[in-house]
Amino acid sequence: MDTLSHTLWGAGLFGKRGTFLLAMFFGAMPDLFSFGLWLPGHIATTGFGRPDLAAIPDWVVTNYTIFHSWVIAFIAIGAVFLWRKDLAFVMLAWPFHILLDVPFHTAEFFPTQVFWPISDIFFDGIAWSSPWIWFPNIGALVLLYLWRWQRGDFRSSIHIKADSV
Ligand SMILES: [Zn+2]
Incomplete structure (x- = not known):
């Protein structure tokens, strides 16, 4: 998925x-x-413009692999959970990012090795830029934010702001 969508999902x-x-x-x-x-x-x-795959340095690929691993993410979150449970909950946005990248990256462009370093296995998915993925993604994000708005999750922060003015 694109980074903006990941940010909004998180x-x-x-x-x-x-x-x-x-x-x-x-x-x-x-x-x-x-x-x-x-x-x-x-x-x-x-x-x-979309960068040429050959132009992407190895360290970018290495970093991508490390930060797109559930193994790494859950070890980090587990460590934080022992100390701050509320912070560990917020960090779940990280493995959710990985969850979205597994089916929506093709084998050619940064397939997500979700179980690295235990296994290099990946799924040859559908690119997130495909209209079949892109538009439902936007639709699902709109529904998610409408639901949160209707619950009052945003209203309360505006209320606090209004109080402090
Ligand atoms: Zn990603």
Whole structure:
């Protein structure tokens, strides 16, 4: 999935008042710590456009693999859970990011090795940019945010803001 959708899924599912930004961060983190460290410099030197696979350095692929592993994610979350259960819940945006990347990446473009380093197995999925995935993704995000809005999850933070003015 694209990084913006990941960010919105993370906040929509695991964020609440006070933790929305953190949930956004963990939703985007696997991509931020791989492509995100390389792409800005690449765009600055070569311009926009889908990067040639051969141009992507090995360390980006390595970082992608490390941060797109449930094994790594759940070890990290498990460690945090012992210390801060509320923070561990927000961090679940990270494995959810991975869950969305497993079926929606093809074998050619960064297949997600979800059980790395135990296994290199991956699923040859449908690209998230396909209209069959892209539009239902947007639709599901709209439904998620409408549901949260209807529950009052956003209203309360606006209320707090109004009080403090
Ligand atoms: Zn990803």
